Amino acid sequence: MKTQGLFSKSVLGLGFLFLYVPILSMVVYSFNDSRSVTVWNSVTSPTLKWYGRLFGDEQILSAAWLSIRVAAMSASGAVVFGTLAGLVLARFGPFKGRALLQGLTTAPLVMPEVITGLSMLLLFVSLEQLFRAFFGWQFDRGVVTITIAHITFTMAYVTVVVQSRLASFDDSLEEAALDLGARPARVFFRITVPLILPAILSGWLLAFTLSWDDLVVTQFVSGPGSNTLPMVIFSRVRLGVSPVVNALASLMVLVVALGVILSAFLMRRQEQRRKREEQMAAAG
Amino acid sequence: MKLSAARTVASREAPGRLGPLWTFLFRYGPPRWTEYVLKNWSGQRLVIALPYLWLLVFFLVPFLIVLKISFAEFSPLGRPPYEPVFRWLEEGALQIKLLIGSYQYLLNEPLYVSSWMYSIKVAFFSTVFCLMLGYPMAYAISRSTPTYRNVFLMLIILPFWTSFLLRVYAWIGLLKNDGVINNMLMAMGFIDEPLAMMNTSFAVYIGIVYSYLPFMILPLYSNLEKHDNTLLEAASDLGAGPIKAFMRITLPLSMPGVIAGSLLVFIPAVGEYVIPSLLGRADQLMIARLLSDEFFLNRDWPKASAVAIAMLLLLVVPIMLFQHFQNKELEAQKR
Numbered sequence: 072m073k074t075q076g077l078f079s080k081s082v083l084g085l086g087f088l089f090l091y092v093p094i095l096s097m098v099v100y101s102f103n104d105s106r107s108v109t110v111w112n113s114v115t116s117p118t119l120k121w122y123g124r125l126f127g128d129e130q131i132l133s134a135a136w137l138s139i140r141v142a143a144m145s146a147s148g149a150v151v152f153g154t155l156a157g158l159v160l161a162r163f164g165p166f167k168g169r170a171l172l173q174g175l176t177t178a179p180l181v182m183p184e185v186i187t188g189l190s191m192l193l194l195f196v197s198l199e200q201l202f203r204a205f206f207g208w209q210f211d212r213g214v215v216t217i218t219i220a221h222i223t224f225t226m227a228y229v230t231v232v233v234q235s236r237l238a239s240f241d242d243s244l245e246e247a248a249l250d251l252g253a254r255p256a257r258v259f260f261r262i263t264v265p266l267i268l269p270a271i272l273s274g275w276l277l278a279f280t281l282s283w284d285d286l287v288v289t290q291f292v293s294g295p296g297s298n299t300l301p302m303v304i305f306s307r308v309r310l311g312v313s314p315v316v317n318a319l320a321s322l323m324v325l326v327v328a329l330g331v332i333l334s335a336f337l338m339r340r341q342e343q344r345r346k347r348e349e350q351m352a353a354a355g
Numbered sequence: 356m357k358l359s360a361a362r363t364v365a366s367r368e369a370p371g372r373l374g375p376l377w378t379f380l381f382r383y384g385p386p387r388w389t390e391y392v393l394k395n396w397s398g399q400r401l402v403i404a405l406p407y408l409w410l411l412v413f414f415l416v417p418f419l420i421v422l423k424i425s426f427a428e429f430s431p432l433g434r435p436p437y438e439p440v441f442r443w444l445e446e447g448a449l450q451i452k453l454l455i456g457s458y459q460y461l462l463n464e465p466l467y468v469s470s471w472m473y474s475i476k477v478a479f480f481s482t483v484f485c486l487m488l489g490y491p492m493a494y495a496i497s498r499s500t501p502t503y504r505n506v507f508l509m510l511i512i513l514p515f516w517t518s519f520l521l522r523v524y525a526w527i528g529l530l531k532n533d534g535v536i537n538n539m540l541m542a543m544g545f546i547d548e549p550l551a552m553m554n555t556s557f558a559v560y561i562g563i564v565y566s567y568l569p570f571m572i573l574p575l576y577s578n579l580e581k582h583d584n585t586l587l588e589a590a591s592d593l594g595a596g597p598i599k600a601f602m603r604i605t606l607p608l609s610m611p612g613v614i615a616g617s618l619l620v621f622i623p624a625v626g627e628y629v630i631p632s633l634l635g636r637a638d639q640l641m642i643a644r645l646l647s648d649e650f651f652l653n654r655d656w657p658k659a660s661a662v663a664i665a666m667l668l669l670l671v672v673p674i675m676l677f678q679h680f681q682n683k684e685l686e687a688q689k690r
Contacts, residue, residue, distance in 0.1 A: 093528075158402065185663070189646065193421055223413040231681075331513060
């Protein structure tokens, strides 16, 4: 069994090296005082110069603000529709068209983004024509269309998370409440939602991240003047490496790492409290 | 009451070309639907209808529009740049004009054929590389002690939460001619001239394997974790070596995980746009890039739509397979 331990260690070591070296190199070179980014200037480095530039960069800051707004709105929308879809699929039993709904919710998980983007844009163009012809109302592509597109492809993830959470426990509590005369809506908000709250929260965060990160679909459905952060990054990165982008990436890694550490800490504390309560209950 | 009144009014011949349409809409359209909904629907139906309608309008209908436009005629100066497929003629007849020119072009143009082949090749080998790297990792994680297991899993998922675009960008800094890897190799004296790694197929493989590795590891892990250790013990008691036991027991049992992970990598990799645009060759484009260039640069919407439909046809079998396994997984959880 010794050889297996060695094998495991080396495989995991190499794998994690592969996963983390690029991220770490990006962070390290964000402190490099040299325009060519990857040549380390040992005289004046480390420096915070690029972080200063980042916070003076109007284009990046306004794009980031737009991205945050879009991501928050689409994550909230995706949670509403995704939770409903997950509930329907996990609890409502067989009904006409269930297979189609299941297909429609899992297809966006693997659909190539260019296809989603193109089809969304063509829908919006058709809707534009329709609205102009029938109501004489002209709407522009922008925040609203981006948000609708993001809700559509992120709600699939929420659905999967919620559906598998609902599948992991049976519906006896819900049935008991229904037997005791609670109306379905009340059962949903008082019993189902608290039970699946962790799934809803992680679904929201997942949807937020996916929306915040999306480039391809957004490029198709955005209009003039609505550039999200990935669009700005992409247009800069195509011209070559940029130290300001390195600084931005490092900040994002920092936020994610802090978030993960915080959530691990909170989860551990909750776990400990639960254990203590169990012990006290057992002690009587 | 009001509704039926409206219907009798509408059923009288409305003037003009759209008359029959209005009659049709009133008789079978929205007013009728509302009446039906008010009469028959409970809260449960409404809960089903909300996500259903959203997905129908914003996911299914768009595909029908793409399908329609892929058969339209390209008109470079039009706004939008295609001839309408359906058109009401003066006599009240409906004219339908379907052209298969865009599809013929896809099949005959060497540029398209070669980029189809290239996309499939890249996606296939990236999947194989992901499997070769991901399987041992997933296996090692599933064999480690619970504390480490959670840490490892978190480390696998963590990059997923940081930006995909920026993680691909990070490889530019590593692979460039004056990038980190070349600088290091030259400083250590292994090479005299920088290796050309950027804008090659190699860089595309690296980028795809790097970005999609978690999608391979997670389904594999959730399969391997459930394996019953006693089977392996029995095999070893009966005299099978570890390699034989792995080949005869672990590998066959993990096939659902292998298939799910492979599909999760292969399907999006065929349509990958960002990675080849940033790291890939300029002389050999992948199919998603052709679609986007056809749309944004040439403004040839019918051709772009035909590319999308062809890509869907190519991927429909893998997508159905994925859904099949996804559903089975969810059913299994229920039990």
